[in-house]
Amino acid sequence: MQIVSNLARPTRQAKDFIEFIANFDGFGTTTEIFDEDNLTYYVNEFWTSRQRQAGRIHEISYRACFKAQLPGFFIDGLTEAGDTVHDPFMGRGTTPIQAAVMHRRAVGVDINPLSVLLTRPRLAPAALGAIEARLGEISEAGAWPAPEPLDDDLLAFYHHETLARIKGLRRWFAERESGGRIDNTDDWIRMVALNRLTGHSPGFFSVYTMPPNQAVSAVAQRRINRRRNQTPPVRDLFAIIAKKSRSLLADGVQGTLPGSDLRCAPAEQTPHIADASVDLVVTSPPFLDIVNYADDNWLRCWFAGIDPAAVPIAMHRTVDAWTTFVRDVFRELARVVRPGGYVAFEVGEVRNAKVLLERAVRDAVKGLPFAIEGVVVNLQDFTKTSNCWGISNNKQGVNTNRIVLARRS
Numbered sequence: 001m002q003i004v005s006n007l008a009r010p011t012r013q014a015k016d017f018i019e020f021i022a023n024f025d026g027f028g029t030t031t032e033i034f035d036e037d038n039l040t041y042y043v044n045e046f047w048t049s050r051q052r053q054a055g056r057i058h059e060i061s062y063r064a065c066f067k068a069q070l071p072g073f074f075i076d077g078l079t080e081a082g083d084t085v086h087d088p089f090m091g092r093g094t095t096p097i098q099a100a101v102m103h104r105r106a107v108g109v110d111i112n113p114l115s116v117l118l119t120r121p122r123l124a125p126a127a128l129g130a131i132e133a134r135l136g137e138i139s140e141a142g143a144w145p146a147p148e149p150l151d152d153d154l155l156a157f158y159h160h161e162t163l164a165r166i167k168g169l170r171r172w173f174a175e176r177e178s179g180g181r182i183d184n185t186d187d188w189i190r191m192v193a194l195n196r197l198t199g200h201s202p203g204f205f206s207v208y209t210m211p212p213n214q215a216v217s218a219v220a221q222r223r224i225n226r227r228r229n230q231t232p233p234v235r236d237l238f239a240i241i242a243k244k245s246r247s248l249l250a251d252g253v254q255g256t257l258p259g260s261d262l263r264c265a266p267a268e269q270t271p272h273i274a275d276a277s278v279d280l281v282v283t284s285p286p287f288l289d290i291v292n293y294a295d296d297n298w299l300r301c302w303f304a305g306i307d308p309a310a311v312p313i314a315m316h317r318t319v320d321a322w323t324t325f326v327r328d329v330f331r332e333l334a335r336v337v338r339p340g341g342y343v344a345f346e347v348g349e350v351r352n353a354k355v356l357l358e359r360a361v362r363d364a365v366k367g368l369p370f371a372i373e374g375v376v377v378n379l380q381d382f383t384k385t386s387n388c389w390g391i392s393n394n395k396q397g398v399n400t401n402r403i404v405l406a407r408r409s
């Protein structure tokens with residue numbers, strides 16, 4: 001498994017890391033540095049476009065996920081092998097998986113139960129041979145359901161034969177789960193199946209639909225079918241799962257360090273993580289945008305046996321409410337991050353960059369034992385945008401990641 005960054009390693013001190021990013025010219029451009037509203041900004045192309053691709057193991061789609069190069073950059077610069085890296089909003093698990101790839105102990109939580117189901121299997125992947133053997137076993141076990149009324153809604157997405165097989169697979173996992181017999185091979189197959197339920201190519205179980213992280217309603221799907229003049233084709237589930245497994249595992253398998261731990265829990269309340277046990281947090285919280293969890297995830301929740309109405313996804317309509325939420329999270333991070341450790345907190349662009357969430361983060365940490373070292377801004381096409389970039393004249397459509405870097409005092 002490759003390490004994302006092949007650049008010279010800075011030491012783990014913030015002073016040196018800030019010096020490293022201030023002098024960074026890894027991709028041929030120099031860092032623009034300026035102060036605005038008591039925050040120091042460091043703007044450059046620090047990762048992504050001309051860098052080696054992240055490992056294939058990350059290639060699971062998830063709404064609002066970041067690229068593996070982002071956690072890779074901070075893990076490389078601020079930790080050493082064996083250190084502990086945490087993400088309290090882990091989503092598809094980009095940070096914990098990148099931490100494991102880079103031989104760090106991976107810790108993470110997310111309020112969405114799908115997050116653990118999508119991340120855990122890739123932290124300790126089953127071997128390809130075991131996955132293929134299990135697929136054969138499931139098929140031979142005749143886990144296909146006795147005829148039961150086929151669901152009209154699901155038939156908007158699936159051929160009835162495909163649907164019978166999906167239901168059989170779902171029943172296999174439900175029975176293994178209730179019998180306490182889910183092992184890492186089942187866990188892997190369920191993760192791939194969750195990812196392949198719906199999508200826009202023959203690599204998915206469904207007829208053409210939206211990308212897998214946004215399940216449309218059956219009504220909307222029937223509309224898509226009419227517009228495209230399409231009917232759901234028969235799909236070979238096992239061939240699709242085997243092919244995606246080969247692709248995810250193409251770079252090899254990393255070992256997981258003891259003590260790695262992923263759970264379904266709120267970011268603000270993680271009593272299972274010991275005091276001062278974390279060296280670095282790399283995370284991206286939910287932003288102000290309202291995400292309708294139940295609508296987006298109804299199909300994956302159905303497959304995994306999760307009640308979407310019971311998942312308390314954070315939704316904050318105002319900057320003040322969001323700031324209070326972020327403060328609660330930082331209060332918990334003050335407990336789990338060791339003195340001298342770091343938090344790299346990505347704030348996306350919301351409301352066409354009219355709301356600058358890094359300022360809300362600065363306000364949120366006031367009075368807590370954190371010092372803001374700066375805001376690291378990664379421009380994905382620096383050459384096109386460097387001359388016009390500025391906080392106050394930030395252009396709509398410019399693709400940036402902005403990361404508030406805070407040090408635990």
Ligand SMILES: C[S@@+](CC[C@H](N)C(=O)[O-])C[C@H]1O[C@@H](n2cnc3c(N)ncnc32)[C@H](O)[C@@H]1O
Binds near residue numbers: 091
């Ligand atoms: C922007 S996404 C993170 C994506 C992640 N960086 C990745 O690469 O996949 C934000 C995540 O926060 C989770 N979330 C929302 N409220 C939460 C809470 N109170 N505690 C923990 N996770 C929460 C959502 O389920 C979502 O997965």
